[in-house]
Amino acid sequence: MGLGLAFESSCDETGVALVENGRRVISAPLFSQIAMHRPYGGIVPEYASRAHLEKFTPLLAEILKAHPLAPGDLDYVAVTTRPGLVGALLVGYQTARAAARHFQVPLIGVHHLEAHLAAVRLSGHELQFPALGMILSGGNSAIYRLSSVGQTELVGDTLDDAAGEALDKAAQILRLGYPGGPAIEKQAALYLERRGFLTGEEAKLDAENPFPLILKSLERERVQFSFSGIKTALLRRFDAAKPEEVPALAFFYQDRIVEHIVRNLAHAIGLNPKRPVIAAGGVLANQRLRRALSQLCEKLRVPLIVPENQFCTDNAAMVAAAAELYFEAGLKSPYTEISSNNGFA
Ligand code: KG4
Secondary structure, three states: OOOEEEEOOOOOEEEEEEEEEOEEEEEOOEOOOOOHHHHOOOOOOHHHHHHHHHHHHHHHHHHHOOOOOOOOOOOOOEEEEEEHHHHHHHHHHHHHHHHHHHOOOEEEEEHHHHHHHHHHHHHOOOOOOOOEEEEEEEOEEEEEEEEOEEEEEEEOOOOOOOOHHHHHHHHHHOOOOOHHHHHHHHHHHHHHHOOOOOOOHHHHHHOOOOOOOOOHHHHHHHOOOOOOHHHHHHHHOOOOOOOHHHHHHHHHHHHHHHHHHHHHHHHHHHHHHOEEEEEHHHHHHHHHHHHHHHHHHHHOOEEEEOHHHHOOOOOHHHHHHHOOOOOHHHOOOOOOOEEEOOOOO
């Protein structure tokens, strides 16, 4: 059991966290660059690197002011090393390396996807093995078999876009701004309410969905996500002259995406029965998706563990939660070097 100081900078969130035992968050200041990237409709990598460079020092100072660390207090420094924007990762890596040298503790490199899954530890759950791990974020959509710490095997990933990317691009088409996931979710909820239905009654509108089911036939054979076809379908349907149709399009688009994810997970569970499911990543902040996954796992009688909303999107506390797994087991993390490679091994 250790005290870890963690750094996250793989994309557009700058995070530093002081976490005890990989479970209790002592302090986790986070700077979101969302407003900075918004005018561009997506992340500008060079701006992201520069903002990380500017923000790490004040965030770290904020932690150390409230919790001064004497030599010997800290057990390790952790940092996301892959995958991500290389320039952004590099800023976090150099900052973490300097901190590890200063406190004379080991530096533990963490895989971003493992950190997303380990986020469940921050709300009293444990990463159980063996398990199925599903990650749905802005850059990744995949399901893994988790055998033990650092040992994973891909069950299926995406043919094209990631789920979060599909939501971000849809929001761009519908002119709802960035990030798209929360904006689409809001419009979809608005539409449901306008139609006089309660949360949880989305299926009652299924027959009206103008979007086709995604990869229906392929899903029978393998676990495989695809989000680019529905994005094109949305592009074709959207008529900028009819802004009143935006909530309906957002609702039906989100519903098809949720349905596709649910069917893929059901298939993965069928191939890997009785394993608990850990579902994580920014898209899990979506309440409609969380409810749909709960219903599925209840029906199939497998436990479902999802991080608290605040730890679904990128943050540094989850990096400490993952690093602690290596620290406690006395294992060396294989993710010691910066890499754009997603190899989750
Ligand atoms: O995990 P994350 O913070 O960053 C990556 O590692 O990619 O995920 C960001 C993604 C974005 O695509 C964003 O639109 C999506 O998560 N997201 C959501 C919601 N909140 C964030 N998607 C659906 N519903 C939400 N409420």
